[in-house]
Structure formats: C-alpha cells, structure tokens
Amino acid sequence: MSLATSLDELSLSNSFAALPPDFYTRLQPRGLTAPRLLHANEDAAALLGLDPKVLGSDAFLRVFAGVDPLPGGDPLAAVYSGHQFGVWAGQLGDGRAHLLGEVAGPDGPWELQLKGAGLTPYSRMGDGRAVLRSSVREYLASEAMHGLGIPTTRALALVVSDDPVVRETVETAAIVTRMAPSFVRFGSFEHWASRRQPEQLRQLADYVIDGFYPACRTAGEGGAPYLALLREVIGRTARLMAQWQCVGFCHGVMNTDNMSILGLTLDYGPYGFMDAFRLDHICNHSDNQGRYAWNRQPSVALWNLYRLGGALNVLINDVDAVKAELEAYEAEFTSAFHNGMAAKLGIAPWRPDDEALLDELLKLMHDQRADFTLTFRYLSDALRGQSQPFLDLYMDRDGAKVWLDKWAARQDAMGGDRASRADGMDQVNPLYVLRNHLAENAIRAAKQGDASVIIELLRILKNPFLKYPNAETYASLPPDWASDLEVSCSS
Numbered sequence: 174m175s176l177a178t179s180l181d182e183l184s185l186s187n188s189f190a191a192l193p194p195d196f197y198t199r200l201q202p203r204g205l206t207a208p209r210l211l212h213a214n215e216d217a218a219a220l221l222g223l224d225p226k227v228l229g230s231d232a233f234l235r236v237f238a239g240v241d242p243l244p245g246g247d248p249l250a251a252v253y254s255g256h257q258f259g260v261w262a263g264q265l266g267d268g269r270a271h272l273l274g275e276v277a278g279p280d281g282p283w284e285l286q287l288k289g290a291g292l293t294p295y296s297r298m299g300d301g302r303a304v305l306r307s308s309v310r311e312y313l314a315s316e317a318m319h320g321l322g323i324p325t326t327r328a329l330a331l332v333v334s335d336d337p338v339v340r341e342t343v344e345t346a347a348i349v350t351r352m353a354p355s356f357v358r359f360g361s362f363e364h365w366a367s368r369r370q371p372e373q374l375r376q377l378a379d380y381v382i383d384g385f386y387p388a389c390r391t392a393g394e395g396g397a398p399y400l401a402l403l404r405e406v407i408g409r410t411a412r413l414m415a416q417w418q419c420v421g422f423c424h425g426v427m428n429t430d431n432m433s434i435l436g437l438t439l440d441y442g443p444y445g446f447m448d449a450f451r452l453d454h455i456c457n458h459s460d461n462q463g464r465y466a467w468n469r470q471p472s473v474a475l476w477n478l479y480r481l482g483g484a485l486n487v488l489i490n491d492v493d494a495v496k497a498e499l500e501a502y503e504a505e506f507t508s509a510f511h512n513g514m515a516a517k518l519g520i521a522p523w524r525p526d527d528e529a530l531l532d533e534l535l536k537l538m539h540d541q542r543a544d545f546t547l548t549f550r551y552l553s554d555a556l557r558g559q560s561q562p563f564l565d566l567y568m569d570r571d572g573a574k575v576w577l578d579k580w581a582a583r584q585d586a587m588g589g590d591r592a593s594r595a596d597g598m599d600q601v602n603p604l605y606v607l608r609n610h611l612a613e614n615a616i617r618a619a620k621q622g623d624a625s626v627i628i629e630l631l632r633i634l635k636n637p638f639l640k641y642p643n644a645e646t647y648a649s650l651p652p653d654w655a656s657d658l659e660v661s662c663s664s
C-alpha cells in the first residue's frame with residue numbers, strides 16, 4: 174500500500190458515525206488561534222499510512238489545530254456515562270474531545286480524536302479546552318506506554334497556541350490528537366443500561382463485537398456473544414492491570430468512563446510512574462481517599478468490570494453466568510502479574526513459594542522508599558556479580574542484602590546460563606520511564622516553544638529497555654526540586 178501524500182488521500186471509514194444519532198452529537202471543532210505544531214509523531218502517522226512529509230504541512234497543522242475539517246471526516250462528540258470515584262455520575266460524554274473520523278490504516282482502523290478543541294453538548298461546567306501542561310503529559314505518556322509494550326491510545330500531534338485557559342492560574346491552550354481503534358468506554362455501555370434503552374445497548378455491543386471482537390459472534394445464540402464479549406474484556410483488563418503493576422504505573426482516575434472497552438490505557442490525566450515505591454502510592458492529588466492508589470488498581474478494575482457486567486447483563490440475562498466470568502478475573506490477573514514479576518526477577522517460571530520472595534521485596538521497597546524502576550533494573554547487574562547499584566538504592570543496605578541473598582539462592586537453584594538470563598531481565602525491566610520530573614522538564618521547555626526535551630524523551634522511551642549513551646539523567650532519581658511536584662485532576 175503506498176503512503177498517502179496528503180490528508181485528502183487517507184481512506185476514511187467513520188464507522189462510529191454510522192451508529193444512530195443518539196450515540197453522539199455531530200459538530201465541528203473550535204480551533205486554536207495562531208496555532209503552532211509543537212510535535213508530530215511519525216510512528217503514529219505510519220499507522221495511518223500517512224507519508225511523514227505531510228506532518229510538516231500547513232494543511233496538517235490546520236486540521237489538527239481544529240481549524241480545518243479532516244477531509245472525509247464526520248466530526249462528532251460521543252455520549253457516555255459513568256461512575257466517578259465509586260459514585261454514579263450520570264451522563265458525561267466527550268466534553269472536550271472531537272472524534273474527527275476513522276482512518277482505515279494499513280493494519281486496521283484508527284479513530285482520530287482532538288482533545289481540547291472546544292465546547293460540546295457534554296462539556297458540563299468545563300470550557301472544552303486542555304492546557305499545554307496536561308497535553309504534553311498525555312502526548313508523552315501514551316508513547317511511553319507503547320514503548321513499554323503496554324496497550325494504550327496513541328498520539329499523533331501536539332498543537333499549541335497562546336489562547337489563555339483558566340485553571341488554578343491562567344495557562345495556555347493545546348490540542349493533542351489521540352488515536353485508538355475505538356474510544357468506546359465501559360461508561361458507554363452503562364449509559365444505555367442506566368437509561369433502560371436495551372436496543373441502543375445492543376447496537377453498541379454489536380458494533381464493538383463486529384469491529385473488534387469478531388470471534389464473540391460465533392459464541393452462540395441469544396446472550397452468548399455478549400457474555401463472550403464480557404469474558405474478553407475481563408481478560409484484557411486483567412492483563413492490562415498486571416502490566417501497569419509491573420512497571421509501577423498509577424493511572425490516577427480509574428473511573429468507569431476512563432476504562433477502554435479494548436483494554437487500552439485511556440485518558441492520561443494525573444497519572445504517574447512511581448519513583449520512590451509505596452504500596453499505597455496515590456498519584457492524583459485530588460484523590461483524597463486513595464481510591465486509586467497503586468495497590469488498589471487491580472481491585473478497582475474488577476469493581477469497574479462489575480459495572481460493565483451489570484450493564485451487559487441486560488443483554489445476557491443470566492446473572493450467574495456474568496458472575497462466573499467476573500470471578501475468573503482474579504486468577505487471570507494473578508497469573509499475568511506473577512508471570513510478569515517472574516520475568517522481572519529472572520525466576521520464570523513462577524513457583525508458588527515465589528510469592529513470599531516478591532512480597533518481601535515489595536515490603537522492603539515500601540519501607541525504604543526504594544526506586545521502583547531501578548530496583549528491578551539493577552537486579553540484572555546483581556546477577557552479573559555487581560550488587561552494589563541495587564544495594565545503594567536502600568538506606569538500610571543490610572536489610573536489602575538479606576533479601577538479595579534469598580533471591581540469589583533462588584537463582585542458584587535455577588542453574589542455566591546467568592548471562593542470558595540477565596540479558597532477558599533487561600528486556601522486561603526498563604531503564605527509563607516517564608518520571609514526573611522528566612515530563613515537567615518537557616513542559617517547561619515546551620512553554621518556551623522548545624520541543625527538544627519532548628523529542629529526546631520520545632527517542633529514549635520508544636525503547637526504554639536499551640541503554641543509551643549520555644542519557645544518564647533520564648535514568649536517574651528525581652532531583653530535589655521535583656519533590657513538591659503535584660498532579661491533580663486539573664487539566
């Protein structure tokens with residue numbers, strides 16, 4: 174397939190817009206004034222079959238600044254509902270997101286969505302805008318997650334302007350163009366179930382099955398395809414949670430409207446990759462109760478899946494079968510988490526008595542606030558005979574040594590080739606993650622119109638398992654000034 178050399182040559186399919194009109198409101202984005210392209214992502218363009226040369230064109234800037242329409246697109250804001258912080262919030266919807274259209278890429282469809290392109294009927298109290306700060310964070314995080322091999326929405330472009338946006342202070346506006354095969358959320362299903370509109374619920378479920386889970390169609394008659402859909406979403410969500418936990422990622426706002434029906438990491442707001450480890454680390458300053466603390470994420474995901482199961486049961490009509498599927502979540506999560514951790518510790522395949530070894534490590538890390546990423550990364554050095562970098566992460570080195578000796582004994586019992594095992598650990602334990610202070614450095618430069626930090630971070634985070642020359646600062650612990658960085662729902 175030859176690359177599209179202009180946006181007009183993209184092949185648009187717009188399947189979501191073909192759903193009945195009560196699923197969305199058709200509307201044009203409201204563009205930024207005097208927009209500037211801060212960055213465009215060639216990797217994302219490739220998914221669309223778009224020639225990277227187009228990214229530098231004025232036509233590209235105008236479309237992804239929300240000024241000109243996407244040729245062949247059918248722009249809309251989708252409606253959904255959801256539970257926020259455990260409480261039913263009723264109708265929500267794309268309050269500052271415009272779905273421009275769906276591009277048939279070489280390997281599948283990609284919806285293109287502007288975030289921050291003005292008011293929609295679902296904006297409620299909001300202004301439809303997004304600030305530069307949160308837009309840089311979303312742009313970087315989605316590509317960082319992809320580099321880690323974790324399912325996520327992608328980012329195509331980051332456009333900025335001097336348009337003022339009022340948050341705690343006056344900031345400036347930006348628009349991120351996000352991409353995903355679909356932006357349908359758990360809350361999209363809750364929406365129709367709560368309104369007792371089973372016909373729309375069925376249309377949505379059929380849309381998702383036919384587009385993204387076609388094998389579910391063959392599961393049988395009646396409610397069987399919807400039960401199969403639930404089973405698939407439970408599996409994907411369980412595996413996603415295991416992947417989040419294995420890199421020390423906190424989402425921050427795991428409301429049901431931020432849970433992707435495709436099992437993608439979706440809606441990057443006050444997220445965080447942990448530096449100093451705490452089991453109950455809360456990355457979102459607005460989360461007073463710690464509902465979305467790191468160690469609660471897997472169970473919150475299950476809580477959210479119960480809400481999805483409740484909605485889908487309108488079509489399935491078999492509470493016991495739905496419950497049985499939900500009860501399979503824990504085993505699915507645990508097995509994915511144990512396999513992931515076994516690989517990180519270089520002890521695969523996981524044995525039941527490894528639970529104690531892992532728990533002791535997490536407790537040690539928690540008690541001593543050890544760095545999450547480097548704790549795992551430096552274990553491979555220990556396997557190569559260099560345990561000092563690992564021990565230096567701990568204030569009480571004797572305590573750390575006790576654990577390390579237990580781990581070394583487990584290693585001794587394994588036999589095999591240590592060098593290749595250490596190399597394998599380096600392929601699952603990143604050296605670099607998008608630490609908050611790194612994102613902050615990118616934001617500070619971006620405010621001056623300087624995209625160089627974004628470019629450098631994207632280069633490294635694209636493959637964070639390699640060690641790059643002269644990149645030590647990207648791997649190091651946060652500097653002192655970063656200790657009072659706070660991220661909240663304000664975006």
Ligand code: AMP
Pocket residue numbers: 265266267268269270295296297298299300301302303426428431440442664
């Ligand atoms: P969130 O939990 O941040 O993903 O957003 C919850 C809801 O608030 C969604 O329906 C968003 O579209 C909406 N929302 C958040 N910020 C804004 C804003 N600045 N303007 C309009 N709607 C917003």
Ligand code: MG
Pocket residue numbers: 430431440
């Ligand atoms: Mg959201």
